Amino acid sequence: MRRPTAARAGARALLVMIPVAFVGVFFAYPVTSIIGRGLAPHWRLDLSPFGDVLSSRSLRHIIWFTVWQAALSTLLTLITALPGAYVLARYEFRGKRLVHALVTVPFVLPTVVVGVAFASLLRPNGPLGGLGLDQSPVAILVAHVFFNYAVVVRTVGGLWSHLDRRQEEAARVLGASRWQAFREVTLPALRPAIAAAASIVFLFTFTSFGVILILGGPRFATLEVEIFRETFELLHLPLAAALSIVQLLAVVATLVVAGRAHSRRNTALALRATADVARRPRSPRERATIAAVLVTMTVLLGGPIAVLIDRSLSTRSGYGFGFYRALSTLHSGSSLFVAPTEAIRNSLAFATAATVIALVVGGLASFALASRRSGQGVTRAGFDMLLMLPLGTSAVTIGFGFLIALDHPPLDLRTSPMLIPIAHALVAVPFVVRIMLPVLRSVDNRLREAASVLGASPARVWREVDLPIVARAALVAAGFAFAISLGEFGATIFIVRPDYPTLPVVIYRLLTHPGVDNFGAAMAASTILMVVTAAAVLAIERFRVRGVGEF
């Protein structure tokens, strides 16, 4: 014990304060402001909008649809993506890194663009038109699996690739069947990561907006769509506020359930370096498994992407790069014009800033949550939940909250470019936490204690014990945060955008202008976004942190 305990307590407090302050200022404050404006417009609380929600048949219907489509989407995503996580974690094969990066691509695509791809596949005269899925709930579910596949592969795969496979092999030797070994040994170890992935997918699909509007047709609406309509089209703040609270309550309930599932397993796992866990396939059966998973990925993820690429190349005069060239000439001289290089540069700059913020905030939060000494029970659960809430809150609510809350110095950020990475980081922090926490929690505390007994300062313990183990998870989280920002999710569609257009903004602008050239250029910009994403994720994951392979 080289330092006074007070200093350490102070350091720990700081560890918690930074993420709390971030989420407090950029999430809790704006959201309570907008909800307050709706429910207590003149400082007098009026709860009658809740009565309107409960008494309206169509709103009850919307709530029910929101819940069941999210639950079913989550289940389907888990079923489809867990084999993918398994194969990528357990086997070594040629091109694995590339596959790992490519899997992330769907996740960042703007929903409008994916909507174009799915709709053109499913339309009556499209290649899959015979299935009759145009404007059906099935189209919504499949699109949700498409978008969220990467969430499961990365969140669960992150932990799986460190699980010692010898435990499972031991069970097999002792006579357990393949399925038994998986159920009794692997599954319990993976439970925290699966719960984390499931809760993220649930929150994403629960607040689904673009997919519902574009693929579901006019018959389906989620709470998110309804909040958007009440706020944007009708300016019904009271009803929008009541719906936002209903949405928040549902999200909190989900997180409580999920929290139970991942806190049940807090015991240390024997984590191994990924290189020890993954190996080349040996039997034909293993090779067949890998092949089956890769085929599923190609059809499910590759199909819609292939449509987009095909569209970007199909010019009026046959196949070619005409639309890519058009990106630099179309609208040149107009205030709308953005050189593609400039859009890429803006996107990368915002993504870098968002990743740094998300890693700092999410990293500190994860350490605070994993540290056994900091707070207990309710406090810890509350903190954990606060970090997750932005993911389950209506982007409209957050965007409008920014507008009315961050409107005076020193926080007049409404038209500041910094608001964009901050909004992106709000969405990315939960991912960082969900990826890092399961790994951090499973670090054997005896290692820390041993280091401490041998005289290492807390900082040194952290550097020598935690950092190497966590570095890999942090890289995966960074790749994800970067991708989230590149794809410019949710909230940023609804915040006032100063003139630093990113790739997704360029795509939106092109799509809202008529004509074949604008559409083709939008597809070309989408393809560029995919390439930039895959390249960025590959580059980030190439970083090797000293010592990671050693434990």
Added chain:
Amino acid sequence: MRRFVIPFAVVLALASACGSSGSSGKSKSRATTITLVTHDSFAVSKSVLTDFTKRTGVKVKVVASGDAGAALNQVILTKSHPLGDAFFGVDNTLLSRAVSAGIFERYRSPQLSHVPTQYQLPSGNKLTPVDHGDVCVNFDRAELARRKLPAPRTLSDLAKPIYKGLLVAENPATSSPGLAFVLATIAKFGTGGWQHYWSTLRANGLKVEAGWDQAYNGDFSAGPGHGDRPLVVSYATSPPASVDPNTKPLPAQAPVGTALDTCYKQIEFVGVLRGTHHAAAARQLVDEMLSTRFQQDMPLQMYVLPVRDGAKLPELFVKYADQPTHSFQLPSASVEHNRETWIGQWTDRVIG
């Protein structure tokens, strides 16, 4: 851990610096910078803006957010701390909401003497008309010819069995052309008859999409997505946009035509935001938007038509833009008052 804290502090410092740089920049430099808040479809030639700055010393920062309805609601919500100095993009379906929210300063541009009265608001108004256009049903000439069908002309035509399963429209709850088209049917068939008309359209195989881009870029057979429907609710300016300007010689007819008796008139307005510290500069911008230069620049930038007398149209528009002789219109106050009821009734009829 300090390694983590420092970047965060830097980021926060940067954030506040960026946030305040706008206002401090304004006071230091001699040129006034004003902010024009608008919707995503706003566009203007850069040269028009730079010339304006050279002439007046006023720089214009454009801040765009969402569609017309969303952008207006953001301005209404932030009226105690305005987002900018002027707002462009109030259309006549949103007019009454904008006026009653009290977000604009009174200003009557001297340039209005060049604008026909049909586009102007009654005297004492605060908003200045800038452009107009029509939401109409468009058709794909080639596809109709292939099916040996005549081009539809009126709203009643669309309900005929020969056009079964051919029309795609937008949901009025989520799309402004969608709403405009519903208003056209209300203007035509009256509050007693329009719902029945939509029941007929529904029975005739109408498809409804959430937004214009899904309908036009996706389902429309002459759109870039090569969909399966040759009739779409879009704009009277869609035909010029459907012509490839690089083909020589230009075709005699655009691939897309307009059903001229299905149109609803849209007029877009600009206004000076109440609470601006740069009222004079904002007024100069309003005047500028009515100048011949700006007015002639708009058609190819935003696919809208100028309101100024004598503003010349580009060749593509002269040749291909269909000008309905009559378009439907409803009083703005009536639209604001009934919007929700109408959308609700439409939903019950068409989707319920």
